[in-house]
Amino acid sequence: MTDYVDAGEAVPHRSLSAVNQSAPATRNVDYDRIVDATSEPENWLTYYGTYDGQRYSRLDQISKDNVRRLAPAWVFQSSSQGLQAGASTYSFEATPLVVDGVMYVTGPDGKVWAIDAKTGTELWRYKHATPFDVSLCCGNVNRGVAVGHGKVYMATLNCHVVALDAQTGEPVWDVIVGDVRAGESRTVAPLIVKDMLLVGSSGGEFGTRGHLDALDVETGERRWRCYTIPKPGEPGSETWPDDGEAWQRGGANCWITPTYDPELNLIYQGTGNPAPDFDGGVREGDNLYTDSVVAIDADSGQIRWHYQFTPHDLWDYDSTMENLLFDGPDGQKLLAHADKNGYFFVLDRTNGELQRVFPFVDRITWGEITPDGKVTAKVYPDEEGVPVHFWPGPAGGKEWTHMTYSPRTGLIYVPVQEVGATATRRRREFRESIPYWGAGVAVDLDDHYGFVAAIDPNTGEEKWRWRNEYPMCASTLCTAGGLVFQGTPTGEFVALDEETGEKLWSFQCGSGHHSSPSTYSVDGRQYIAVPTGWGGWVEGFLPGLLGAAAGSAMFVFALPEN
Template identity: 40%
Template sequence: MISLPIWKRSSKLRFAWIILLTMPASLQAQKEFASGSIAPVREQWTTFHGDSSGKRFSALTQINRDNIKSLTLAWAFQAHSTTIKATPLMVDGVLYFTVPDHTWAVDAKTGTKIWEYVRPSEGNHIGNRGVAYYKERIYIGTPDAHLVCLDAHDGKKLWEVEVADVKFGYYISLAPQIVKDLVLVGTSGDQADVPHAIHAYNWQTGKQVWQTSTTPLKMGDPGSETWPNEKTMLRGGGAAWMSGTYDPDLNLVYWGSANPHPVLAGPVRKGNNLFTNTILAMDADTGKVKWYFQVNPHDTHDWDAVQTPILFDAPYKGRQRKLLAQASGNGYYFLLDRETGEHLVTAPFVTQDWSKGIDEKGAPIPDPDKEPHSDGALTASAGFGGTDWMSSSYDPQTRCIYVTGREGYSFWYLALDENGLAADHQGGGSLALYSKYYTIAIDYETGKVKWRREAGEGYGFPGILTTAGHLLLTGDLDGNVLALDPADGKALWHKRLGGTMNSTPMTYQVDGRQYLITCVDSVVYAWSLPETN
């Protein structure tokens, strides 16, 4: 018999009763699961990450370790589209999700389509990670690098603005981020020599409020000393292709940036190339950088550092701290103090050989032998880094960061033209030889790997959700979606859904029933426990 908590938004009296009856437990959970004043994710899933902390941890417990074996399909939605890479949002009983050029609103209880917004566009259609929701409006980024605002009720467009020029290869693949009354987006694209930025727009008018470039724009600016000259620096890079997190108590927004340009041609841009592959802490009102930490100085492998900076509060060496953790594309786990940027931990979560040690600031030091060479250089690393954009998760119950990691081998070529410049935008190329995936549990305080579970060979992007029901939801490259025990990685439940999950599971509760969402290829599957009547 499953006990279903009764909760209706309209019934204030009943809600008050529930609070009264469950206060000690919920208050405890509130404290245990919160990041500062960021309340834990419960019934609703209102941002790309569920909340602004990026933990991707839900406090829901109806579906849990003890009953997951009886999970059943509640409904499925056929998008008849390209692969869904988005994490759906669930607000007031409606799911919102995207693929490039398409946005859907779907009944969260039945999977019935409410509306679909179609906007064909030019530009890169590699993927779209979803929408932002704010005050009954939906925000999406587009393949032609526009920000579009829709009415959440009917999907009608209210306004759109051009964020960047698609003719220079800019596009937007991320889910926009809401911070106070601002909509934040960043740009993708490394086919042309262009700088990137994080842009903040007024939620109502679409007017730009601030813009923070991820590379310096003139010599003399902070970070310009890490580039050989202004011309090289203005080739840019530092795409901001994953939306970040936000701490309202510190009023700081945290984003990670991607690779410098030219992508693989290190010799033409000697130096650390700030602020590429860097975690940036920005003032939410102005975009001004309060502190930064470069996780990958002078990247020549396109590792990127856009992975979600996860915010949580926990002890470090006996003292409670406001922490920020990133399991980064370069295969290292980083733990920082999110108030000051103080570096606390750097530890590899996969085996690799591209770095020859850690510098005094806590960043890996690239090994020149493993950088791209004109005759090719072998690196013990999967071709696209130790992890990718698939979401990691922090579980406050196990105090572990969970990440989908990969190991393998790749071979890297450098291609310079007769003038010593990059012969094309990449300045070379690589052979991704072999990659093997793992679901990995990292002790947040030491960075040590507590357990890992093999997750198949090849390439894919299954992200991770954890819940207070002692569950870790993810997928593998063998075609399974999985519920694992976050304590030891043992499989508790699995289903083959006809493809590799290239998205991250999410969960919500409507009318007292918890649903678990897994998107595989172009199908949204909603799972719940069997109805008891």
């Protein structure tokens, strides 16, 4: 036999593509620039666009008058090779960020791209290798990056946080922030606050102990960690059994990006469900700080106040979704939160005092919250082996996907899901990395619908609703063009009149929406970007569409140049 042919050395897969791993330099993004992000609507600098979580853009080129001419400017296609974790559950859930004409966006399975925001040309890519066996509650997903200090920051499914050079995509630092053997993961889009990077935990269905980390933006070194389940003796620990181990695996994960008030220096972090999700018998008490908003001092990482939306949750009602900051008519600093439990809360964000609470969905059977905030549970899994049906289901009246606030109308536009579920309590032992639900759960396959609700947060009045055959599982976006954008589970991307809810335009993207669109402009032309790709925890929020076409494309729309 002759000598072996020299096959050389394996090369990066991207080297066999048109990608040249180079993005143009942009002006540096730092804390001051993000604080003032409203003044540069041509960019989408941070997860929600601005720290307040309003997801509102001052861009008005695309308007009610011309939106009928909106058309795709370019499409970006993701792809995968070989066997990947959660191969049947990947979903394109990110918010695209844009800085001075360069878009940064993540996809499933550890991928992040820099893309020419005008042409759609891929500039560089990075892929963090994801272990095939990583614990994923809700799919192979990632919700986006933070950009700043010359870097692009991403959290990975195997609990790393990586900082990449914004021009080349090359790693600058890589730190381990969690324990994959404990069932932890990371899916959140990081948030830059001052010289820190905030990254919250995922893994609520595996009995972890939730927390928010603040890392140094230059080194990745941890500045502080705020646990959202207190240890014995700490404030809030009295809401857990004092003779048990429940707090050690109690959940309250922080898997959605917080909002932030620079004046108050408070981070508003929503927290996830307690664990086990449906078996409250092993965790008697209110179980703080699960299903809460915690206001965290940005410098110390200490909790200043909290408000719990669902004490002693028995329905998987995470409260991780955004806490939208807005000012009341008299200038009062307020916070709005549409919870999985079907109630809409308005709090004083300086101290957490309840201002008003009202239902924003049609069907609530799990319990009742009175206008003064008193919570009464009515229907819940209690007796072993006995099925219990309740509304809203565990994906909630509103999922993690985000609502939007228009300062033009004073309305908050909420994507609403009307779908129930049946849970049957089945107690189980806790084992690290094994799902820890305490029930069998089946979400309704039919009798569901959804709508976009335009809600006046100062009165609780629903001004209009745009009803859809299927629940709304994607974030809304509103602009100064008088438009509210919404993606549907069946692939349509629609533009609604902010004042009436009338549908003015739609485009079929070919796969369902479970992401957060953003808007930006380059060279004076406004674009709307929306990742599409049906997936994630579909069996939880809309199992009636489990068989729908998956996808992983990002559509970017603009008006015709002529």
